[in-house]
Amino acid sequence: MKLKVSKDAINAGLQKVLSVVVARSTIPVLSNILFRAEDGKLWLTATDLDITVRVAVEAEVARDGGTTIPARTVAGVLRESPGPEVEIECGEDAVAEIRSGSAVFKLRGIVEDDFPPMPSFEEGPSYAVEASALRAMLQRTGYAASVDETREVLNGVVLAFRDGKLTAVATDGRRLALVEQEFEFSKEHEGEIILPSKTVAELIRILGDEGTVRIARAGSQVMFRTEGMALTSKLIDGTFPNYRQVIPAAAEMRIAIERELLLNAVRRVALLTSERSNSVKLAFGRNRLEISAASPDIGEASETLPVKHAGGEIAVSFNPDFIVEPLRNLVTDQVYIELSDEMNPGVIKTDDPFLYVIMPMRMS
Amino acid sequence: MDGGTTAGDAGPPLRLDGFPRAILHFDGDAFFAAVEQAADPALRGRPVVTGKERGIIACASYEAKARGVRRGIALGEARRLCPDLVVLPSDYETYSLFSQRMFDIARRFTPDVEAYSIDEGFAELTGLRRLYRASYAEIARRFQAAAEAELGLTVSIGLSLSKGLAKLASDFRKPRGFTAVAGRHLHRFLARCALSDVWGFGPNTVALLQRHGLRTALDFVRRPEAWAGRLLGKPGREIWRELRGDAVHAVQSGAPPLQASLSKGKTFAAPSADRDFVYAKLLRNVESAFIKLRRHGLRARTVTVALRRQDFGQASLGARLTRATAATHEAVPAVRALFDALYAAGVPYRATMVLLEELESDPMTQPELFDDPVRIEKMAEASRLIDRVNRRYGKHRLGLGTGLFLPMRRPAARDAAPRRKTDRLPGETERRRVGIPLLRLPV
Numbered sequence: 001m002k003l004k005v006s007k008d009a010i011n012a013g014l015q016k017v018l019s020v021v022v023a024r025s026t027i028p029v030l031s032n033i034l035f036r037a038e039d040g041k042l043w044l045t046a047t048d049l050d051i052t053v054r055v056a057v058e059a060e061v062a063r064d065g066g067t068t069i070p071a072r073t074v075a076g077v078l079r080e081s082p083g084p085e086v087e088i089e090c091g092e093d094a095v096a097e098i099r100s101g102s103a104v105f106k107l108r109g110i111v112e113d114d115f116p117p118m119p120s121f122e123e124g125p126s127y128a129v130e131a132s133a134l135r136a137m138l139q140r141t142g143y144a145a146s147v148d149e150t151r152e153v154l155n156g157v158v159l160a161f162r163d164g165k166l167t168a169v170a171t172d173g174r175r176l177a178l179v180e181q182e183f184e185f186s187k188e189h190e191g192e193i194i195l196p197s198k199t200v201a202e203l204i205r206i207l208g209d210e211g212t213v214r215i216a217r218a219g220s221q222v223m224f225r226t227e228g229m230a231l232t233s234k235l236i237d238g239t240f241p242n243y244r245q246v247i248p249a250a251a252e253m254r255i256a257i258e259r260e261l262l263l264n265a266v267r268r269v270a271l272l273t274s275e276r277s278n279s280v281k282l283a284f285g286r287n288r289l290e291i292s293a294a295s296p297d298i299g300e301a302s303e304t305l306p307v308k309h310a311g312g313e314i315a316v317s318f319n320p321d322f323i324v325e326p327l328r329n330l331v332t333d334q335v336y337i338e339l340s341d342e343m344n345p346g347v348i349k350t351d352d353p354f355l356y357v358i359m360p361m362r363m364s
Numbered sequence: 365m366d367g368g369t370t371a372g373d374a375g376p377p378l379r380l381d382g383f384p385r386a387i388l389h390f391d392g393d394a395f396f397a398a399v400e401q402a403a404d405p406a407l408r409g410r411p412v413v414t415g416k417e418r419g420i421i422a423c424a425s426y427e428a429k430a431r432g433v434r435r436g437i438a439l440g441e442a443r444r445l446c447p448d449l450v451v452l453p454s455d456y457e458t459y460s461l462f463s464q465r466m467f468d469i470a471r472r473f474t475p476d477v478e479a480y481s482i483d484e485g486f487a488e489l490t491g492l493r494r495l496y497r498a499s500y501a502e503i504a505r506r507f508q509a510a511a512e513a514e515l516g517l518t519v520s521i522g523l524s525l526s527k528g529l530a531k532l533a534s535d536f537r538k539p540r541g542f543t544a545v546a547g548r549h550l551h552r553f554l555a556r557c558a559l560s561d562v563w564g565f566g567p568n569t570v571a572l573l574q575r576h577g578l579r580t581a582l583d584f585v586r587r588p589e590a591w592a593g594r595l596l597g598k599p600g601r602e603i604w605r606e607l608r609g610d611a612v613h614a615v616q617s618g619a620p621p622l623q624a625s626l627s628k629g630k631t632f633a634a635p636s637a638d639r640d641f642v643y644a645k646l647l648r649n650v651e652s653a654f655i656k657l658r659r660h661g662l663r664a665r666t667v668t669v670a671l672r673r674q675d676f677g678q679a680s681l682g683a684r685l686t687r688a689t690a691a692t693h694e695a696v697p698a699v700r701a702l703f704d705a706l707y708a709a710g711v712p713y714r715a716t717m718v719l720l721e722e723l724e725s726d727p728m729t730q731p732e733l734f735d736d737p738v739r740i741e742k743m744a745e746a747s748r749l750i751d752r753v754n755r756r757y758g759k760h761r762l763g764l765g766t767g768l769f770l771p772m773r774r775p776a777a778r779d780a781a782p783r784r785k786t787d788r789l790p791g792e793t794e795r796r797r798v799g800i801p802l803l804r805l806p807v
Contacts, residue, residue: 104560246734
């Protein structure tokens with residue numbers, strides 16, 4: 001392998017694969033990044049055996065070939081390279097020589113053959129989605145996934161291709177985020193996949209604003225492919241609960257409120273919640289919303305916001321994180337809160353196809 | 365060592381008041397042995413010890429103590445010291461009944477009674493003088509006399525301005541002691557108390573204080589508070605203030621506050637390889653743990669189960685519930701799964717344990733979107749009902765059906781079943797008990 005590459009380009013490529021690398025693994029090669037030169041490109045690949053990310057970097061390739069290099073070391077070397085360009089050369093011995101300006105590094109790696117191969121994909125159902133749209137869907141749902149390892153099926157985002165729509169859903173059992181879009185695909189390709197949260201986070205990081213991403217499924221694996229990038233991931237095996245059943249059909253009242261106003265107020269009031277008393281109360285009255293919290297051992301807080309609300313009074317308690325997280329991940333100026341009573345789930349909506357169901361807290 | 369004070373030379377008083385606060389500490393004298401003597405007059409005046417089932421003295425009556433028999437020594441040694449020793453198996457059922465009655469008597473005087481252990485407690489008497497038209501000391505004496513008359517055993521009383529002082533006072537004279545220490549007499553009392561008598565001072569602390577030239581509790585409180593704080597930290601500062609008559613610790617009349625976890629474990633009378641029996645024992649522990657959990661108004665998120673084999677090897681496994689719960693029934697499926705994963709057929713087990721962690725006390729709960737609220741409410745209601753029935757008829761009278769696999773217990777090893785277990789009252793079975801002690805009174 002022998003090639004020349006711009007420092008900025010290779011560092012940008014490296015950033016996309018670094019977070020997949022396993023810092024301390026019992027399999028040493030997983031702490032390495034695979035450098036492969038072919039087709040006039042340098043391909044960088046990292047894997048933790050669940051997720052594999054492969055990105056292309058434009059390069060002048062003099063000789064095809066490949067090797068693996070310890071990720072942390074090579075990331076440091078490339079970041080600190082003195083020149084605008086970097087030359088990488090490697091023979092059979094898996095020792096990569098990196099030159100930049102007058103600096104020379106020799107990095108001992110592990111031969112390419114030890115690196116786990118990218119899963120091969122038989123053509124299964126595949127879909128083409130706008131990269132920016134997919135990223136937005138994942139961003140608006142991913143935070144709602146469960147982090148409780150004992151509920152594996154909830155540890156990710158469902159992508160459902162059904163009824164001419166693509167639906168992304170995540171829930172931890174207490175709140176649920178859903179984004180839905182019209183989407184064209186052939187009827188026999190209906191189905192759904194559960195992406196693990198780590199995969200979702202990688203996709204949000206890697207997917208750009210332009211181009212299409214092809215999603216292909218093969219058994220328990222999925223591949224996301226764009227120009228110059230491929231991510232394969234294991235899927236979560238299992239049946240996602242029927243999320244349609246928990247979406248309230250109708251609500252007693254619907255209140256429009258400025259997103260940032262609500263977000264900041266809830267964040268402030270939530271400062272006075274504690275592990276032992278983790279709830280904020282939203283009390284709606286005529287044209288006003290009072291947000292309050294009290295912890296016996298800390299103190300109490302309240303803040304009143306003006307809202308357009310002519311209807312009756314209602315007070316509902318929520319885990320503040322469950323309100324802050326969707327608001328932080330949305331971009332619209334205005335959100336709508338729909339409530340029926342203090343026991344039944346509340347809903348946050350926007351003018352986009354976004355829906356968020358949140359279970360109130362209750363006195364036991 | 366000099367620099368310390370003596371009783372005759374206590375110096376100026378620490379304070380000039382009487383009882384700005386009146387806290388009573390009561391301590392059943394040689395409680396287990398005294399209960400045995402109270403239940404069987406034939407034992408009165410004889411050297412009695414309990415702990416036969418373990419082969420180690422759990423409690424020695426004052427008659428036995430006089431012959432050199434102490435708690436913690438081996439039975440054989442005790443018999444050598446005192447050949448006519450009466451050795452009895454521990455009968456916790458009866459001790460517990462007497463204990464409850466002792467606290468009930470205290471509660472007749474004041475609602476603020478803290479059951480500190482099975483045989484000792486605190487009672488807050490502050491403000492009761494007018495109600496009883498009597499001094500605090502007189503009220504304390506009435507309690508002492510009532511306990512003695514109604515239970516047939518003696519208690520030692522300490523009365524002072526704080527829990528620390530009251531406990532020190534009740535230890536001052538024993539048995540049947542009565543020590544009331546008013547604020548203006550504190551200095552004279554503390555001058556007669558060794559450092560090692562102070563509640564909260566262990567051997568290391570005492571040794572440290574002695575290196576600083578201190579001998580008595582008075583020497584300690586004569587030092588500045590900041591000095592105590594520097595040397596012993598916050599606990600030392602609190603002891604200093606308690607000994608000076610400033611009550612830092614309140615009498616905790618409710619259930620004592622709980623920590624981050626709660627566990628229940630019991631060793632079988634005899635090892636068993638019977639799957640149903642071991643599982644039933646485990647579930648009994650789970651029931652006990654959840655009863656305690658509910659009594660403290662808590663919910664648990666994590667359940668860990670441990671099985672101990674006869675060879676003392678142990679296997680344990682934990683699970684996290686989808687939500688914190690106080691309902692026994694909600695935890696049972698998880699416990700079942702853990703047990704199935706742990707249990708090895710044909711291996712004799714000697715104990716089961718359950719540990720509840722991630723305890724929550726927040727009165728607000730977070731219900732689940734996908735849960736069936738009716739089912740959850742039913743399980744909560746079942747637990748409430750079980751508690752109510754058992755409060756009335758006794759612990760585990762109403763419980764999970766697996767309890768039926770707990771067989772009629774064979775007599776314990778060493779022929780050590782207490783009489784209360786072998787001589788039943790009419791209508792009693794091994795499992796169905798009448799909540800009264802069995803007395804051997806001559807008629």
